[in-house]
Amino acid sequence: MTPHTLIANTATAPETIEFQDVMAVISNYYDYIPSTFTNGDVVNEAQTNEGSCKIFAFAQLNKLNKTSTLALFGEFYRNDVLLHPEGTDHANIRNFMIHGWEGITFSQPALAEKQPKGRLTTRTIAMHADTNAAGDIFGGWVLSQMDMAAGISAGQRAQCRVVTVALDGMSFIKPVHVGDILGVYTNIVRVGRSSIDVKVECWVRRGRIGQREKVTEAIFKFVALDADGKSMQVPQLSELPHYVKSEL
Secondary structure: OOOOHHHHHHHHHHOOHHHHHHHHHHHHHHHEOOOOOOEEOOOEEOOOOOHHHHHHHHHOOOOOOHHHHHHOOOHOOOOOOOOOOOOOOHHHHHHHHHHHHHEEEEOOOEEEOOOOOEEEEEEEEOHHHHHHOOOOOOOHHHHHHHHHHHHHHHHHHHHHHHEEEEEEEEEOOOOOOOOEEEEEHHHHEOOOOEEEEEEEEEEEEEHHHEEEEEHHHHHHHHEEEOOOOOOOOOOOOOHHHHHHHHOO
């Protein structure tokens, strides 16, 4: 589920929202920063009542109204609070029902949208010709895009021919669909005598204009080769041309 779908559900199908699904969406799309927040007359210290902190921060970022925000608490709001109005549990939900957004303040932003790590090295559109039998983009095509981008980054750093020798931690997180814009981000994480490790992340913009999502990540290992195909030493960073340094 994407944030867009979750937000739509608060208006069209609030009874289907489950608290754990809301936490999963927030975890998938945002980085959490423990923050102190005030809800009416209750002060919640950082690293306490973190579920409430995340929901209020998410709702605030997305400018949700009071009703939609309460729906994000899922079954805790529907079953524990609405069915037992005399109760004293779930103080943050009950306080928000009384004070609304006027009672919410944060010591600092508690959520930040996840961002790609590294330099945008290549970008392309996933096409019908690249689909597998299930209709999703073939994993091998995505892998080839990652290898090309990593090779560009490693080649710039080595200033010579490089070859892929290993692949670590390959993770296919989400499928890529036809029409998605695939952006490949690279970051050199280790340079040895003749080897270079490049961390690669692939992010898509769904349907060219939709939600941005991380779909794959891996570390590609390269070896620098000379004209005879033998391993050679990677130059020091100080030895690189200035225009290369600015792009690494």
